Amino acid sequence: MKEISEMELFVKVVEEGSFSSTARYFGVTPSSISKQVSQLETHLCVRLFQRTTRKQKLTEAGEIYYQHAKRIIEDILTAKLAVSQLSNSPAxxxxxxxxxxxxxxxxxxxxxxxxxxxxxxxxxxxxxxxxxxxxxxxxxxxxxxxxxxxxxxxxxxxxxSHSVICASPQYLKQFGIPQRPDELAQHNCISFKTQSGEITWNFDDSGDIKCIPIKCRTNVNSLTFLRNLAMANTGIVMLPSWMISEQLKLGQLVPILESFPMLPRSxxxxxxxxxxxxxxxxxxxxxxxxxxxxxxx
The missing domain is CATH 3.40.190.10 (Periplasmic binding protein-like II)
Incomplete structure (x- = not known):
């Protein structure tokens, strides 16, 4: 622990900029700080400071030691805090x-x-x-x-989360069921959108990536809104499976293009x-x- 104490003192001297300022911080004399730094230099067999009558400047070895010592002191403080938090009741x-x-x-x-x-x-x-x-x-x-x-x-x-392309049974009965991703161009699609720009739905077609531009009359940044529109027979929608699990189970929405996985797959x-x-x-x-x-x- 003595070596840790020496590191803490050395780091403080560097941050304070002088022995006298460090001495005031610890409530000791400047000569006491100077003596402890000298003991550290003797222990390391290197000179850490170039001393003048007014200030101390780090040597090359001092710069290297300071960077490592500072990191070690920070890690020790972090470890202490992490352990203390184990006994703290979350509040x-x-x-x-x-x-x-x-x-x-x-x-x-x-x-x-x-x-x-x-x-x-x-x-x-x-x-x-x-x-x-x-x-x-x-x-x-x-x-x-x-x-x-x-x-x-x-x-x-x-x-x-996994995406599903689906529509209501009534919509599919009226407009037909697309068999391939490129047939979506013939359908009304509704899409989640928060920014301007072209919308594309990406599919895995037997290892080939198919990027299908989607023309949507309705774009909205609410999944619930999209789900309700699809259930109202408005068009084909892409939604996360967790959002429509109940509707798929009840047959209110029907998955399509299941042979062409959406990309990304999750x-x-x-x-x-x-x-x-x-x-x-x-x-x-x-x-x-x-x-x-x-x-x-």
Whole structure:
């Protein structure tokens, strides 16, 4: 432990910029700080500072030692915090953002059990599909569908979603059942869309990727809205299987083009939180709870 103490003192000298400033911080004399640094240099068999009457400048060896020592001190502090959190009871306000359809399908039915398990956690849920700058708004956790690209955040997969092309029996009876993806051009399609630009549905055609442009009279950023339109015989829709499982079971919607798998074949759904080494217990227990419960579905 003496070597750790020496590292902490050395790092503090570098950050304070002088022996006298470091001495004031620790409540000792500058000569005491100088003596301890000299002992460290003797122990390492290198000179860490170029000393002048007014200031100390790091040598090349000192620069190298400082970078490693600083990282070690940070890791020790992180380890102490991680261990202390194990004994902390999760508590506080947990602000979650999730896309509305996912929240209604999965968070709403599971939330009562979570609240019973963790009576000291208060939940606030914001319905949103955006990801930019969410953590600047005081949001602790975001649940997002799709592949993530922002490496500044940590993502833990909750589940995997699979897309289904389907329509109502009445629509298919009136307009026919497409046998190949390119026949979708002859049909009215309805699609999920949040941004401008061409919509394409991608299919695996015996190993070949078929990118089919979709002409839609209706685009909307709500899965529930799309499902209801399809059930009202409006057209062909692509939806996640979890969104329409009941309607498929009851025959209210019928899957089509099953010989041509959608690409990508699956879409991950993640719990996303800031790249913070000190993960709050309230966030950790909620993510663990969702992973555990969704694995049973």
């Amino acid at each position: 506080g306000n947990l602000h979650i953002t999730a896309e509305v359809d996912f929240a209604l399908a999965f968070i709403e039915p599971l939330l009562p059990d979570f609240l019973r398990l963790y009576p000291d956690i208060n939940i606030r849920i914001t319905m949103s599909a955006g990801l930019a700058d969410i953590f600047e708004s005081g949001i602790d956790l975001a649940i997002r569908m799709g592949h993530l690209e922002d490496s500044s955040m940590i993502a833990r997969k909750l589940m995997t 879409t991950p759904i993640h719990a996303v939180y800031a790249h913070n080494r000190h993960l709050a217990p309230k966030v950790r227990v909620f993510v663990d709870f969702m992973v555990d419960r969704l694995s049973l579905k």
